[in-house]
Amino acid sequence: MNTKRVFHLHLVSDATGETLNMVARAACAQYEDARPIEHVYALVRGPKQLERVLGEIENAPGIVMFTMVNDELRSRLEKRCAELQTPCISVLDPAMLALGKYLGKESSHKPGSQHIMDxxxxxxxxxxxxxxxxxxxxxxxxxxxxxxxxxxxxxxxxxxxxxxxxxxxxxxxxxxxxxxxxxxxxxxxxxxxxxxxxxxxxxxxxxxxxxxxxxxxxxxxxxxxxxxxxxxxxxxxxxxxxxxxxxxxxxxxxxxxxxxxxxxxxxxxxxxxx
The missing domain is CATH 3.40.50 (Rossmann fold)
Incomplete structure (x- = not known):
């Protein structure tokens, strides 16, 4: 009898986390013998909020996936995850880098830009x-x-x-x-x-x-x-x-x-x- 591997999955976003959740679940669905325990942190936009998230990650080590545009907060998250030897993945980086290179522009660095009421x-x-x-x-x-x-x-x-x-x-x-x-x-x-x-x-x-x-x-x-x-x-x-x-x-x-x-x-x- 096969037993699924259970692991902690920390999803950190400076917006609603909708995009991050969909990407993470799509990726996890490809591994039928694994079951993630999701820890979802949305609207993480300040140092105090991030410190609480880092404490949760330290208490339940696993893998971290994030969407954050604030360079300072992002750097702090990546640095602490490196210290904890916890994988830390920015799920939008490949798409953002490719798009920026093609357009010859930098992103606006606005959290939750896709949810603007236009x-x-x-x-x-x-x-x-x-x-x-x-x-x-x-x-x-x-x-x-x-x-x-x-x-x-x-x-x-x-x-x-x-x-x-x-x-x-x-x-x-x-x-x-x-x-x-x-x-x-x-x-x-x-x-x-x-x-x-x-x-x-x-x-x-x-x-x-x-x-x-x-x-x-x-x-x-x-x-x-x-x-x-x-x-x-x-x-x-x-x-x-x-x-x-x-x-x-x-x-x-x-x-x-x-x-x-x-x-x-x-x-x-x-x-x-x-």
Missing amino acids: AEYFDRIAALNYTMAHDDGQSGGDLDDADIILLGVSRTSKTPTCIYLANRGIKAANIPIVPNAPLPPDLETAQKPLIVGLTTSPDRLVQIRKNRLLSLHENTDTDYVAPDVVADEIAFARKLFARNGWPVIDVTRRSIEETAAAVLNLYNERQRAV
Whole structure:
């Protein structure tokens, strides 16, 4: 029996730590026989905050990953880690150095620059508001204002994919497909949005729906999880997609992030063709 190696992972950031956390988890995911104990320190922007972090690192030695733009704080962190013989990695250095060399400029050295409340930030908020107002078939007759519309039978990851897209500034609506139930009238007249169908394998969908019912402590003896009924739902949806010429993405083996990336690829291709 294999036992996972447990280690301490210290994530130090002078901003929210979102970027650092994603990079660290993506890297750790490549080592299935290791399990990190995460110590997260966000908004570390002063000597006192850093000293507390250094004390935590000393008490639980492991590996340190950081994103810090203040040269003095960064130098102090790297020096102390060297004294403790603790690996200390700046995850943005390779990208920043390459970009600076290409542009022939130095970075602004502003912590959390990606979170500045500029026009792009407010576009993301507007996209999220639109997406939440148009979840699960809700429509105020303004579907043509969407950038993307996702359709699929129940539990094909429409809502989480739309929310992920909204965080990228994409106005995304989603509509459930129910056999013999009409679609929103304004879907037929929508010209601006990219309309994408999501599908999955019947076996996988039955499993997901059963897990959902169990989590809600509801009866699983229902057509909602009956294999033949589920297969008919998926077949009905596929015929609908084909009849309208909508592109289809199979989400059976895809994460939300992978589904959203596939949708964005279709969207960007469409934008380039316009």
